[in-house]
Amino acid sequence: MRTILCTLALLLGFSAPVRAIDIERVEPANWWVGMQHNRVELLVHGNGIATSTPRLSHHGVAIVDVQKTDNPNYLFVTVEIAADATPGNFDIAFVDAGKIVATHPWRLDAREPGSAQRRGFDAHDAIYLITPDRFANGDPSNDSVPGMREAANRASPNGRHGGDIAGIRKHLDYIAGMGFTQLWPTPFLENDQPEYSYHGYAITDLYKTDPRMGSNEDVRALSREAKSKGVGIVMDIVLNHIGSQHWWMRDLPAKDWINHGGRFAPTNHRRTTVQDPHAAPADREAFTDGWFVDAMPDLNQRNPHLARYLIQNTLWWIEYAGLSGIREDTFGYADADFLSAWAKAVLTEYPNFAMVGEEWSINPMVVAHWQRGKQNASGHVPHMPSMMDFPIHIALRTALVQPEGWDTGWVNLYEMLANDFVYPDPDALVVFAENHDTARLFAHLDGDLAAWKLGMAYLATVRGTPQFYYGSEVLLRGPKERNDGQLRADMPGGWAGDTANAFTGNGLSAAQRDAQAYTRALFDWRKRTPLLHTGKLTHFAPQDGVYVYFRHEGGRSVMVALNKNAKPTSLALDRFDAFLRGRTARDALSAKPVGMGRALELPAMSATLLEIE
Template structure:
């Protein structure tokens, strides 16, 4: 090549347009006009895009900040959405000089009517593991490109339950008396195995295709509302799955704790509140990985913190959610947890959120509830927490020997700790969940004790949570084994020998248990005293625990008899709660019950009496 030819090539190449770049993702994909959170930071990902300059042109929308990290494949672009913005789709352009090197569509929408109210003590929650509830669409059991296919014979594999199965049985859930539905996570979980449970998320903006689509999820929320059921989303802020797309190209070196390398969590949850805790122990709790397949997120990174906050707001607004259940709550950075919950409650003042703090110590759980004045200075904004102290005490009380400080005493004393909570009436009470053995297995199959436990959950303060399938006596192993306790719902798959939804093939014992749950929770739903009535309990005596729910001139008396024989209960001790009532109606049978000097309690049976109003 001559010197002239080389010079000519250089001159021509200088005038060529920049090589086109590709934007692989912009998250979130849209936002709304009129949100309090009006400045939205877009995570933009694509090869080498950090060298480009973003531009957009749409009335009322402008770019107010652009930041890059050490990874050249990311830009964080903050856009401001004014009140005068118009709904529509437009391009986010990335410029190399004056040339558009890449573009990606983005959208702003008009807001739907305000999401439904959150949840409170007037509600009852039905918890499901969607993969094990009902297979409404067998066509998505195997999805090309995803690592794990359905294998119903494998207790730890995917079984094929999906959103279509949930939608098909909303009338069943409502008919049992439940007003809120909490599915464990439905987001993408493209892990090589053990992916059915959903807690190792690989895409925070996408429903797993084996469950359905984002549109299917929105339809589930809409149809649930039509059945009087609000949808609660299970949110995971602490970690992601090891196959999350971030793990193949981290946005920054500090995106994942311990530099993206596995470091096991010490699970020392007391270190957050402990004034004497060593800094290393505290960091070992907040920064350690739950397991190797769940990389631990560093919410101290401001871009990640903003991403997680916006992701939660996006799902609430997209689906019209009625609540959030937040997984492994205390494991995340405490300052971030405060900022995240505040952002949600600022945007949706009538919303509700419940956090999982798996501790028997009520002081540890109370630390996180809104209104708690903490010595550490931490300001919480969670409306509710899962009541693990009562959960643990209830399971203990149902099996404890009848000795001094035996039988019901652990439960009675657990409630005495309610002074620690800013709002104990907002706590979520449960006998079992997806992480515990089922109550029936814990009680070695004793259905009478099981009914006592379920009656307690439905009648104590707070709002109850019930785990799917227990109404037809799904049992599972006594020692925790997740794949087996999260068993398939009978009738959720074509060809099942029994069907919980129709009653076909159920045993007499299963039908009785299902009817018990249906009567109990429908009665609770229709009885305002159980929603707002003050709880007054009496120290357990001789295997009997008595408490009242009192609301003005309305009163409900609950007597739980753990004895193997009928027990005569003297009533003079309860005169201050009984008032002048001389009779009541059994809430579960409708029979009239006279109140004299004594009340005969059937063996191992709950008695729930709606007392007559005194004249």
């Protein structure tokens, strides 16, 4: 270190340092030539660093701004990168009273060809959601890592079980073979919390993969390998909060970095307060500024340095890991103006990129508020291309368990879908029957396999992009009431010695094999059927326990008839003449011809899927 400092001092015309400063972090540690975001604000952390002045000498790179906060251990240094800047390594020197007190390496990289034009996921895709710690253990040597607060304990539903990136890479062929084209893992990033660290949402380092999962390079390798198999990676981003053991909490960059002065104050979860013209300001503030739990400090994105840090962190991961999409956690809980700026910055850099936000509300108006193109009375201008369709999620689960009646059963789903007029782009929404925060659909249905198949058929054929939760294809069940550790159960076969193996089929019951085969056939058919990607959806009001809709385009259509009756049902076809008259039909999954007379016989509790030509 001394030699480096003295050499750099000579090059820059300064004498040797008197008081050296240890720089603990410079984030981000690198950037790329040719980015739209070419003014990068570096967070520099080191004891007393604020008294120094940064200097650098590299072709095409210049320091254009330096700012301080109320914490003398931070500097925020903005570098501007010219279009003709030279990729490579160089040092940033920090000078105090004419003497170099510290240096730190930084790097410029060349971009991957076509990076800015990358295509994100859309309705052509189907997303497979996994909890990495519970999917597959490919490298048992990293189950427990010295120095990390929580060791592996597979016996505990709430402990770390050892799933990792190596395990995911081992089973990419399985994921692709099931018909899925996108993989959404819950966060990989470091969660060095004392407990409940397996889920990934209490991040303690936003630039570092948790070593119990692997390394940053492992994430990049996963993305490249997945892409070669036709599968994109959707990264789970958390903008609202961090983990209580995040390194910031030991030395906050500014007093207003964390909401409520860094002290726990719970959110009220009142999502409507963001749009409600009558909402008390105190209630609105309690929603956005409150903490989820005391282990998740709530970030104040109104601090401009934090806002830039979070935006740059997202751009960095997209570029570094070659992502095809982002799922953004707890979307509406963050500052609304920041959310707009964040999404706009991402789409400015990657115009064809895909992002979906989580707004857990049954109210379509609340969800639609955040989608790009929505004209909001509040004046908020959103830029998110997609949102998770929680209203359809809840309506589907309700419809499958309610008895059929004038205003119960399928009509819940029919009328919820009719609310699509409130969305700027309903076809861009992500639809799902379950996820890592809900009881699994199979448990919700008390183990009714026929009803479960109805739900999966709807998921694969309705408008939007479907998201499927790992393990459901082999009927992982868990509790009926939400219990996170149990609903995020281990994938059978992901661990050496498992008696059942979802990946090979060994040890599965007949029902599990049936469900897996149905899922594979359903999503493989969806992948190769353009009508299910871009076809218009026309649905007919449910009658007598049957819900019928068509996906259609250019004279061709797919007919979906969902029969919830416990007995076979004869479906009169005269209502559907506009789609069926004079045309032939074949079963979508078996390709066998189906006679289309005056009525169609529907098996009990079944989804009939027909290709009409």
